Amino acid sequence: MREVRNIAVDPGEDGVRLDRWFRRRWPHVSQIQIQKMARSGQIRVDGSRAKPEQRVSAGETIRVPPLPEAPQAGDPKPELDRRDVMFVKSLVIYEDDEVLVLNKPAGLAVQGGTKTLMHVDRLLSAWGEGLERPRLVHRLDRDTSGVLVLGKSPGAAAKLSGSFARRRAEKTYWALVMGNPKPSEGVMELHLVKKGIGDREMVVPADPKDPNGDPAETEFVTVSRAAHRVAWMALRPHTGRTHQLRAHMLAMGHPILGDPKYKTEESAQLSGGLKLQLHARRLTLPHPSRGTLVLEAPISKELKEGFKRFGFDEHEAEPEPFKRRRRS
Known part of the structure; x- marks a missing residue:
């Protein structure tokens, strides 16, 4: 064009x-x-x-604006091999005629880039191309594991995207953070802005008057503690800013363990080789055509390692810890 x-x-x-x-x-x-x-x-x-x-x-x-031309039908296109198809199919935790839900592993990007050849968007070819190809409706950071929802038709994808845009999707993340946040529950409201370039780009606190900053709001509840060293948190972003949870927890003085970017010297030492301890555990949102979807992703091997190290048991958590907060 x-x-x-x-x-x-x-x-x-x-x-x-x-x-x-x-x-x-x-x-x-x-x-x-x-x-x-x-x-x-x-x-x-x-x-x-x-x-x-x-x-x-x-x-x-x-x-x-003028766009690059689409590849011709005869142009070479990377094909998925049998192992790729088996891999992405093994990630499915729910599927019907309109919705596909994956438990995205840590380390797998959602979309590709110059140096990223393996990503969820590419793997979706396992379901076909054109109208048969599922469509992304939200994102997770590369190093964050957990629930990832896709629409299996343009109409379903538009309705699911609308649920996220109108804040009708309730997301619950689990995270292990340094120290014990006080208060143990509440809402973090802090504008965020992107600074830096490329790999050095980070999201940092911004003045509310900064035209480049965006308002960001995160609800948090402490699920359990490992003495004064580590807290297991349930986090619910009310806005969808890039790296919001990671930037907010760092700003609170309780960075998420294993975070290679949003960290302090103390949190890096406490992490002791752990990968990012952040998992999209649960997602509740309207189905495109019927009822409500309640989706839950088994915890990742990375989070299991953190739980084991600090003595947490995933069965300690209530399915909806934020309901307890609102009752109190």
């Missing part, structure tokens, strides 16, 4: 992230290309500069 186009957002796309809006229409355009076009102002929403992660609304007009 070599010309600029202005396209209205369809009602079925209301609430979808801008980058996903692009990827659904032009799957051959990479995430990095979308980010570059947004940063340079080539992508605009109703005439204004836009961020790839912002949500679009039905009726808004998106400026689409």
